[in-house]
Amino acid sequence: MASGVVLKLLLFSLIGAYLTHGVRGGDPYLFFTWNLTYATLSPLGVPQQLILINGQFPGPSINSTTNNNIVINVFNNLDDPFLFTWSGIQQRKNSWEDGMPGTNCPILPGTNYTYQFQVKDQIGSYIYYPSTALHKAAGGFGALKVHSRPLIPIPYDEPADDYTVLIGDWYTKSHQELKHFLDSGRPLGRPEGVLINGKAGKVGDKQEPLFTMEPGKTYKYRICNVGLKASLNFRIQDHKMKLVEMEGSHTMQNVYVSLDVHVGQCFTVLVTADQTPKDYYIVASTRFLKEVHTSIAIISYTNGKGEASPELPPAPVGWAWSLNQFRTFRWNLTASAARPNPQGSYHYGAINITRTIRLANNVSRANGKLRYGFNGVSHTDPTTPLKLAEYFKVADKVFKYDLMKDEPEMSTDLTVQPNVLNMTFRNFVEIIFENHEKSLQSYQVNGYSFFAVAVEPGTWSPEKRMNYNLQDAVSRHTIQVFPKSWAAILLTFDNAGMWNIRSEIWDRAYLGQQLYTSILSPEKSLRDEYNIPENTLLCGIVEGMPKLPSYT
Structure with missing residues (x-):
């Protein structure tokens, strides 16, 4: 009885706290409790310490619907400070919950x-x-799925089932060892293998089917790259994939035999069980690395007879193939659906650009220390999160705005400081990611969806705008940049808060290839940004400070 009373009190307190947070109370709430623990597992046959969520690796999937309120109580039973980030979830007016070290205390x-x-x-x-x-x-990673509301039609027939495929490269060394490598100036090195939903499979291994399909029916597959470094090619033996959604946007429904999925990216495809009823292999293999690692899993037809063929479908060769595939991605402008901001904007190409920021990736090995950065600045996280320093009006004691210039700085003498750009609220901005290296890069923008208008080889110049897709570029939150190439994105900075832009190649982000954008609303009202949550953790120089008066 006592435990039930405590549970009810906790539930009411969470709802109360959330309603004061500014979110509409009429939308449904989903409540989760997550316990983080260590466990020794052997994904690649080598025992190592893994992070489990409620005993699961990968972590549990979050199944939600448009406008749901999600409440996750995280208990950290590890021996390290810890944060989650929700990749691609825009969190309108709410960078308080972004889960990055620049916005939250661990x-x-x-x-x-x-x-x-x-x-x-x-x-x-x-x-x-x-x-x-x-x-x-x-x-510590997992899937977060947002389904369309029942009354909103989707541009395809309802699939027979909905499957999530988390693919990613994997290292056999522990996260502490890998961190020590980077802290001591050593590179991370190449991964040792690839996992599909937390497991590595080889042709001929006895394994249970990952998924089952009934002949003649069509299934939805959500494919996400949760790895650290490697782009992966995904394909299904003898089956074609119809692309229907990418990072929150319905796409034109082109058909592919394989897809390059770069780090941090998610694709949703439809697969029809139209082959001879038997087993088939799902295949994920590394791209653009000297040593190719491949992992397989089995999909099985109901009542199927026969094992999967040992002959795997080949992966494509070269990054030009991947670039050409990117050019086929188009936004489905006729689909009825919730749309990320700018809401329903089909005319982004007619908006005047107010600022151009060219971000060139830097590498430095000064004094034996490996660092990465943008435009001569390598970001480091202060002990006081940037968002809290700004909120408590002590930013001048924690960081300086605009250390980084808008033009590339190719010096290897990097400034190691918090990297914060001051952005004007609601300005329409062009960001050019310039990759002067021989390796592929992948970048993420938190808090926004942007229009990925171009990815091209060579060097960017203003004349290159003639090649932009200003009609139906996919609205998304990650972008890849091929070797010696550039990528252009367009977005309106209309989501007030402190938001992170980073390399999704995690050793680069950890060693400074990231920055934050500060977008302050001049009106300082709930219309533009929520009040600081009551349960916000305080640390650094703001620990113990009283909260400021709330917006009304």
Whole structure:
């Protein structure tokens, strides 16, 4: 009886806290309790320490619907401070819950924290993962699915089932060892293998089917790259894939035999069970690395007879193939659905650009220390999160705005400081990611969906705008940049808060290839940004400070 009373009190307190947070109370709430623990597992045959959520690796999937309010109480039973970030979830007006070290104090060992956010005006396939240290190399990641509301039609028939495929490269060394490598100036090195939903499979291995399909029916597959470094090619033996959604946007429904999925990216495809009823292999293999690692899993037809053929479908060769595939991705402008901001904007090509930021990736090995950065600045996280320093009006004691210039700085003498750009609220901005290296890069923008208007080889110049797709570029939150190439994105900075832009190649992000954008609303009202949550953790120089008066 006592435990039931405590549970009810906890439930009411969470709802109360969330309603004061500014989110509409009429939308449904989903409540989760997550316990983080270590366990020794052997995904690649070598025992290592992994991070489990409620005993699961990968972590549990979050199944939500557009506008649901999600409340996750996280108990940190690890020996490290820890944070989750919700990749691609825009969290309108709510960078308080972004889960990056620049916005949140970490959840200390032996304590808990409750994340509270809304999947506002979104649909699609997303992931969550740790944003602290090298924890992502040990697990702690999972799928976050946002289904369309029942009354909103989707541009395809309802599938027979909905499957999630989390693919990613994997290291056999522990996350502590990998972190030590980077802290001591050593590179991370190449991964040792590939996992599909937490397991590595080889042709001929006896394994249970990962998924089952009934002949003649069509299934939805959500494919996400949760790895640290490697782009992966995904394919299904003898089956074609119809692309229907990408990072929250319905796409034109082109058909592919394989897809390059870069780090941090998610694709949703439809697969029809139209082959001879038997077993088939799902295949994921690394791309653009000297040593190719491949993992397989089995999909089985109901009442099927026969094992999967040992002959795997080949992966494509070269990055030009991948670039050409990117050019085939188009936004489905006729689909009825919740749309990420700018809401229903089909005319982004007619908006005047108010600022152009060219971000060139830097590498430095000064004094034996490996660092990465943008435009001569390598970001480091202060002990006081940037968002809290700004909120408590002590930013001048923690960081300086605009250390980084808008033009590339190719010097290897990097400034190691918090990297914060001051952005004007509601400005329409062009960002050019310039990759002067021989390896592929992948970048993520938190808090926004942007229009991925171009990815091209060579060097960017203003004349290149003639090649932009200004009609139906996919609205998404990650973009890949091929070797010696550039990528252009367009977005309106209309989501007030402190938001992270980073390399999704995690050793690069950990060693400074990231920055934050500060977008302050001049009106300082609930219309533009929620009040600081009551349960916000305080640390650094703001620990113990009283909260400021709330917006009304």
